[in-house]
Amino acid sequence: MQLHRTMRNHLTVPVAAVAILAGAPAAAQDSASVQLEVLQTKISELQKEVATLKRDITKEGQEGVRAAKQAAATKIAPPFKEPSIRMSTSNRPTICSSDGRNCISLTSRLQLDFGGYNYRPNTAATTPQDLIGGVIARRAQFGVIGTFLDDWEYSFVFEGGGSGGATSVVLDKGYLTYSGFKPLKIWGGVLSVPYTLDRATSNNNTTFMERAAPVEVAAGIGAATRSALGITANDRQWWAGAFLTGPASGRTSLDARQTAATGRAVFLPVLANDASLLIGGDVQYLFDAPTGASELNLRDRIEMRIDGNRILGTGALPIDSARVLSAELAGTLGSFHFQGEYFDFNVERLPGNGPGLDFNGYYVQGGYIFTGEKRSYSTSSGSYGGVVPSRPFDWRTGGWGTWEIAARYSMVDLNDKDVLGGRQENLTLGLNWYVNRNIRFMFNYINGRVDKRNSGGDVGAAYQAISARAQIAF
Incomplete structure (x- = not known):
């Protein structure tokens, strides 16, 4: 215009x-x-x-x-949002995408053990004749864990510590999970197989520095940390899982033929804020032994890992198969907690190598938290978690962390017929100081003995051990 x-x-x-x-x-x-x-x-x-x-x-x-x-x-076009950098609830440095569907976290664990033995062999034929104390990095782990697209989780963790001192860094865990089919979760890779109550509990959260000997003997057959493929499912008051397992992490190609299966199921008839009761059962079956000679050695240390020698053990058994059945019972009442497991072992030897063998073992333990905190049940693992101090240690504000006392008795008997692997008994007393969510100090005293004989006579031993652990984990 x-x-x-x-x-x-x-x-x-x-x-x-x-x-x-x-x-x-x-x-x-x-x-x-x-x-x-x-x-x-x-x-x-x-x-x-x-x-x-x-x-x-x-x-x-x-x-x-x-x-x-x-x-x-x-x-x-939606506005661009920067990824978020934050600390997780367990103080892990974490980077997440703006929509929260993809995250990666740093994880680390350091457990420094200090200790010594008063070891008394019964005779000159006992092996070993001495156990040496000192300081070791029981675990020295570093890696990453994360999620992507909500339903996928992964973990890559390397280990530089170990019983008796580490010789090299190895891949401790490297696995992938998928949880898109609720409530199922599919697992694959190298992982700590969630077999038995004590093994389902992270070593960050166990009441004692080491798990009970019968647990480790059973897990060493076809569980513990090894290649595995499995599936788990859970709800608030139940958990179930089954895994097909292969060779242990870090083992040689000679062990590649090892094949086993594990199953675990737990139910909690009581699960409230101030009380809980867990009942469970486990099964393990070894199809193929770890070496080409089909040999299996049931053995363990004396529930303190500073010295790597073992006095308890069957020696190499030529086997056709092995089976373990176990039962679990655990619970909490306020600040008091308890748990126990019983194991029944059966080993079928190859034809011409003797009859089948039956062994057994169990442990019972209890603990009390002086400062009023409680051990809470973890629905994702079907076990009890750690202790989080309500008042972390800080001398400026008067916080003194959390203090816990505990006791455990364990027994494993590897004697049957012509196999004399020994009978081991341990009484362990523990004192734990939880400084904050990530740091704790542990003190264990062990009084035990191994009753063992061979063709040469008594090869057992008695011992006392005292140890301490400084732990930081996130």
């Missing part, structure tokens, strides 16, 4: 001039020629102005279209 008005105003004068020239007398031709030149000049200037106006209008229109497109794009 503005362009039309401008053109109309500028064209009025030349149109009127042309009308006057049309009616002028011929005698005024010279004067008319001059006026015509003037008018032609003005018309040329007006044409230039019209062209300029057209260009301005076209430019303004294009800019308006671009602005409209940008406004529409802004409305359609």
Whole structure:
């Protein structure tokens, strides 16, 4: 509209001039020629102005279209959000995508053990003749764990510690899980197989520095940390899982033929804030022994791992198969907690190597937390978790952390027929100081003995051991 008005105003004068020239007398031709030149000049200037106006209008229109497109794009495209960097509830440094569906966390665990033995072999034929105390990094782990697209979880953790001192860094865990089919969870990789109550409890949260000997003997057959494929499921008051397992983590190719299966199921008829009761059962079956010779050695240390020697053990047994049945009972009442497990072992030897063998073992333990905290049940693992201090240690505010006392008796008997693996008994007393969520100090005293004989006579021993652990884990 503005362009039309401008053109109309500028064209009025030349149109009127042309009308006057049309009616002028011929005698005024010279004067008319001059006026015509003037008018032609003005018309040329007006044409230039019209062209300029057209260009301005076209430019303004294009800019308006671009602005409209940008406004529409802004409305359609969501604003970019930066990934979040935070600390998890267990103080793990964690990076998550803006929608929270993908996260990766650093995880680490350091357990420094200090201790010594008062070891008394029964005879000169006992092996070993001495156990050496000292300091070891029982566990020195570092790795990453995380989730992606909500339903996938992964873990890659390397271990630089070990019983009796580490010699190299090995892959401790490396597995992937999928939980898209609720309440099922599918596992695959190298992992700590959740077999038995004590093994389902993280070593970050166990009441004592080491698990009971019968637990370790059973897990060493076809569980513990090894390659595995399995499935678990749980709800608030039950947990169940089954795994097919292979060789242990870090083992050689000679052990690749090892194949076993484990199953575990627990039920909690009581699960309240101040009380709980867990009842469970486990089964394990070894199809193929760990070496080409089909040999299996049931053995363990004396529930303190600073010295790597073992006095309890059957020696290599040529076997056809092995089976373990076990039962679990555990619970809490306020700040008091208890648990126990019983194990029944059966080993079938290869034809021509003797009859089948039956062994057994069990442990019972209890603990009390002086400062009022409780051990809570973990629905995801079907076991009891650790202790989180309500008042972490801080001398400025008067917080002294959490203190716990505990006691355990364990027994495992590996004597049957012509196999004399020994009978081991341990009484362990423990004192735990939970400084905060990530740091704790543990103190254990063990009084035990191994009754063992061979063709040469008594090869048993009695012992006492005292140990301490400084632990930091996140």
